[in-house]
Amino acid sequence: MFDWIQYFADWLIYGVFGVGAETHLGAALNFFVYDTLKILLLLFLITFLMGIVNAYFPVERLRNFLGRNKLHGGEYLLASVFGAVTPFCSCSSVPLFIGFVQGGIPLGVTFSFLITSPLVNEVALAMFLGMFGWKTTLIYATSGILLGTVGGWVLGKMNLQNYLSDWVKQLWENAQHETEALEADAQTFAQRLPGIARGAWDIVKSVVLYVIIGIGIGAAMHGYVPENFFNEYLSGGQWWTVPLAVIIAVPLYAxxxxxxxxxxxxxxxxxxxxxxxxxxMGTVGLSLPEATLLKKVMTMKLIAIFFGTVAAFIILSGYLFNLIL
Amino acid sequence: MKDIKILGTGCPKCKQTTAIVEETVSRLGIDATVEKVEDIMEIMKYNVMSTPAVVVDGNVVFKGRVPTATEVEAMLAN
Structure with a gap:
């Protein structure tokens, strides 16, 4: 599927620019062009697919469904899966949270959605697919969804509603379990497609710079960090490396x-x-800017419990991966 | 006179939407007020879960995406 990108990269670097394939620079540039194009293409495709899913299952529909049906625990998994396929934007997490509370959705189920939404997002999936292949991507997505499911369930058991901000607590007490019917969208599939494609293109445009910088740094490190450099420090299996990685990751907003x-x-x-x-997971799943936004709806204590629980589960899954992979 | 509100907590998409709506309103010379609503409690009154959203005379017409100028034009023509 990506052969033509490789041909293009070969042609551009070795042919047009005339940098030799056997040189260090040539290999690095080729890697850079190939990876960037491949990842941007994957990102567009994934965002486009998610856009189609979201056009048919908007998050309001999930809320209404969860409010009406008893799923005996399945609601955590459903909310988590939904979080994974919904394009994440940290500025919409607060309206989402309130919308769920108003709809009478249990707090734990809402947390399931909130945990998975940034963790398994379109950019992460495209990058994983492009750089590690589909197996690792599948492991990442599955574990992210499970983490959201279990994390939300555990948070739900803690009866945390008292730690919501006062005005949200009021909403919570007056939640309407009956939500009004969704207004039908009159647009047909063909009419929606251009909008969905444009949305996907906007997302690609908004991250293209980060992809280029990230791959650039990656390409540079490839050439200049000695092989097995980190082996000495990090892969000796010391127990503290996983928690340390997560602690470093949380304030690192990238x-x-x-x-x-x-x-x-x-x-x-x-x-x-x-x-x-x-x-x-620590970098994308737990971010301080998101915490600042959540302060409008939660007390600091609740944010701390939320982040603490998620961080604990991320550390656990890190250990688990190191054991089984 | 139309009363247009853009609901959004200040993300780039919301600013984009505001710009498109303002540009369309002035280009077509429509008699309307365009107001940006950033307060979350105010936003939630419209029962909107995904921002940005555009509200015209109290009705939510777009939500969760940035409308195109053509869409805004068609909507304002009604």
Whole structure:
């Protein structure tokens, strides 16, 4: 599927620019062009597919469904899966949260959605597919969804509604379990497609710079960090490496596009994949800007419990990956 | 006179939407007020879960995406 990108990269670097394939620079440039194009193409395709799913299952429909049906625990998984396929934007997490509360959705189910939404997002999936292949991508997506499911369930058991902001608590107490019917969207599939494609293109445009910078740093590190450099420090299996990776990751606000190329190099140079995935999850799943936004609807204590629980589960899954991969 | 509100917490997409609506209104010379609503409690009154959203005379016409100028034009023509 991506052969033609490789031909193009070969043609551009070795042919047009005349940089030799056997030189260090030529190999690095070729890698850079190939990876960037491949990832941008994947990103467009994934965002486009998610856009189609979202056009038919908007999040309001999920809320109404969850409000009406008893799923005996399945609601956590459903909310988590939905979080994965919904394009994530940190500025819409607050309206989403309130919307769920108003609809009478249990707090834990709402948390399931909130955990998975940034963790498994279109940019992360495209980057994983492009850099690690579909197996690792599948492992990442599945574990992200499970983490959201279990994390939300555990948070739900803690009866945290008292730690909501006062005005949200009021909403919570007056939640309407009956939500009004969705207004039918009159647009046909063919009418919607251009809009969905444009949305996908906008997302590609908004991260293209990060992808280029990230892959650029990755390409540079490839050539200049000695092989097995990190082996000495990080892959000796010391127990503290996974928690340390997560603690470093939380204040490091970067999106998946910037961080994954660096992670790929770290893995190539000897960092265990589980530690790297835990680092990645900490970076995209727990961000301080999101915490600042959530302050409008939650007390600091609740944010701390939320972040603490998710961080604990990320650390656990890091250990698990290191054991099984 | 139309009363147009753009609901959004200040993300880039919301600013984009505001720019498109304002540009269309002035280009067509429509008699309308365009107001940006950033307060989350105010936004939630419209029962909108995905921003940006565009509200005209109290009705939500677009939500969760940036409308095109053509769409805004068609909507304002009604």
């Amino acid at each position: 999106n998946a596009a910037g961080i994954l190329p660096v992670i790929q190099v770290l893995v190539a140079k000897g960092v265990p994949l589980g530690t790297a995935i835990a680092f990645m």
